[in-house]
Amino acid sequence: MRSHMNSSTAKILDGKALAARMREEIRLEADQLASKHGRKPGLAVIIVGNDPASHVYVKNKKIGCEKAGIHSFSHELSADTSQQHLLGLITELNNDPKVDGILVQLPVPDHINSEVILEAIDPGKDVDGFHPYNVGRLASRKPALRSCTPYGCMKLLEETGIDLHGKECVIVGASNIVGRPMALELLLVGATVTVTHRFSKNLRSHIERAEIIIAAAGKQGLIQGEWIKPGAIVVDVGIHRREDGSLTGDVEFEEASKNAGWITPVPGGVGPMTITMLLANTVQAFKTHVGD
Ligand SMILES: Nc1nc2c(c(=O)[nH]1)N[C@@H](CN(C=O)c1ccc(C(=O)N[C@@H](CCC(=O)O)C(=O)O)cc1)CN2
Ligand SMILES: [Mg+2]
Numbered sequence: 001m002r003s004h005m006n007s008s009t010a011k012i013l014d015g016k017a018l019a020a021r022m023r024e025e026i027r028l029e030a031d032q033l034a035s036k037h038g039r040k041p042g043l044a045v046i047i048v049g050n051d052p053a054s055h056v057y058v059k060n061k062k063i064g065c066e067k068a069g070i071h072s073f074s075h076e077l078s079a080d081t082s083q084q085h086l087l088g089l090i091t092e093l094n095n096d097p098k099v100d101g102i103l104v105q106l107p108v109p110d111h112i113n114s115e116v117i118l119e120a121i122d123p124g125k126d127v128d129g130f131h132p133y134n135v136g137r138l139a140s141r142k143p144a145l146r147s148c149t150p151y152g153c154m155k156l157l158e159e160t161g162i163d164l165h166g167k168e169c170v171i172v173g174a175s176n177i178v179g180r181p182m183a184l185e186l187l188l189v190g191a192t193v194t195v196t197h198r199f200s201k202n203l204r205s206h207i208e209r210a211e212i213i214i215a216a217a218g219k220q221g222l223i224q225g226e227w228i229k230p231g232a233i234v235v236d237v238g239i240h241r242r243e244d245g246s247l248t249g250d251v252e253f254e255e256a257s258k259n260a261g262w263i264t265p266v267p268g269g270v271g272p273m274t275i276t277m278l279l280a281n282t283v284q285a286f287k288t289h290v291g292d
Contacts, residue, residue, distance in 0.1 A: 010260040013156050013235070019272035022155070023068055026279050030069035033286060040071040041286035043101040043127065043278075044093045048086065049079035049109045058105050061275055068279045073099060083112045087120050094122040100289055101127030101282040106177070124288060127281040130177065138184045145281050150182040152273025153214060153235050154189070160233055160262050165190040170206045172196050172223065172250065173216035178237055182214050215250035225255020234263040237270050 034040045043065055047058045058074075065072040075089060086104075093099045102125045108114050118126075123133035129147035137144040157164060169186045173179040174197035186193045196206050207213060207227040215223050216237035228234060238250030249266035257263055264270055 010234075010257040010263040013159060013233075013262050013264045013269060015152070015156060015264060015269040015271065015273045018155060018159055019276040022276050023064070023279065026276070026283055027068045030283055030286075033283070033290070033292070034069060037290050039098065040069055041100050041282050042071045042073060042098045043103070043282045044073040044075065044096075044099045045103055045105070046075040046077065046086070046089065047105040048077045048081050048112065051107070054105050054107070057275075061103075061278060064275045064279055065282075070279060070282050071098070079109050081109075081112075083116065086112060086117060090117065090120045094120075094125060097289075099125065100286040101125055101278075103128045103278065125285055127278055127285055128177075129181065129281065135181060135184075138181060138188070141188060143188070145285065146185070146277070147177060147181045148274045148277040148281065149178050149216075149237060149270060150185045151277040151281075152270055153182060153237070154185050155273060155277070156235055156264060156270065157212070157233065162233065164212075167191045167211045168194075168209060169212040169214065170194045170196060170210035171214040171216065172203065172207075173218065173237075175216065175218075178216040179214075182216065186212075186214075213251075217250050219250055220248060221250070221252050223251040223256070225252040225258060228256050228259040230259050231261035232259065234260045235270060236264050236266050239266060239271060 030041055045058055045061055047054055062072045062074060093102050102121050104117055106114060108117060118130045119132065121131055123131045126134050126145050129145045134145045138146060169191045171179050171182050174195050179195055183193045183195050194206055196203055204227050207223060208229060210229060210232055212233045214235045218238060220240040234251055234256055236249035236251045240248050242248055247267045
């Protein structure tokens with residue numbers, strides 16, 4: 001993989017391996033809960049439309065459920081499904097005692113208002129952690145269901161064994177599903193947090209002083225390797241497909257590896273952790289509903 005003489009020093013933060021270990025633990029717990037309570041934890045997965053990448057993610061979520069001893073209820077809706085119909089389905093699932101978790105795969109088609117949809121999900125079943133109730137819980141230091149990608153990034157950071165108190169963290173990107181909840185997660189553990197976004201000036205100067213970088217801008221190769229402070233931890237949330245079909249992130253991986261202390265690969269870093277935390281959240285929601 002990396003064959004240069006001036007070879008990289010960074011250790012790989014292996015999300016695939018951590019995800020496999022965690023999924024094994026989740027399966028053991030789900031099996032115990034199923035024997036005790038007479039049913040498996042249940043996750044309803046809703047997808048609207050034909051976006052090919054979204055269908056791959058949903059398929060992987062359903063496979064993840066099956067392997068972890070979680071029952072998945074699949075709802076594949078056509079691209080012209082009305083918002084009203086989708087809201088009706090969510091109400092049914094909110095009231096279904098066999099369903100512990102509900103997720104609506106994003107993005108939804110343009111004629112559907114995703115905010116209205118996400119707010120219709122019972123916060124106790126919101127295993128994506130996107131409902132304002134769950135975001136508010138995290139913001140007020142009483143996390144309930146936490147959003148999966150930032151939660152997965154925190155598990156990856158824990159793997160380094162580094163104390164996060166007072167660390168200079170720079171999050172690149174301020175989206176609702178990654179950047180913003182990531183800032184709240186890092187604040188919760190006592191880190192110093194900067195969030196940069198499309199209006200921020202001089203990204204390089206922020207990156208250069210960061211001890212921890214969370215790259216979630218959605219721009220291929222935005223973060224240059226030479227900007228990375230020696231020894232920094234780099235967590236790359238970006239996923240982009242190159243013309244040759246291979247995947248890459250928001251960070252120049254090869255160059256960044258020469259400076260970073262730890263770095264996540266793409267693929268095999270944050271992605272597998274996102275689905276793992278969804279499974280963990282479903283088990284957590286089951287325990288809240290049924291008991292442990
Ligand atoms: N309702 C939600 N919608 C979306 C979420 C989400 O958490 N909830 N996140 C993303 C998509 N996503 C999960 O839904 C997701 C993206 C990527 C991966 C992943 O495992 N990536 C692999 C590479 C996969 C590939 O070959 O394409 C990796 O990085 O190793 C998992 C989940 C937007 N929508
Ligand atoms: Mg360069």
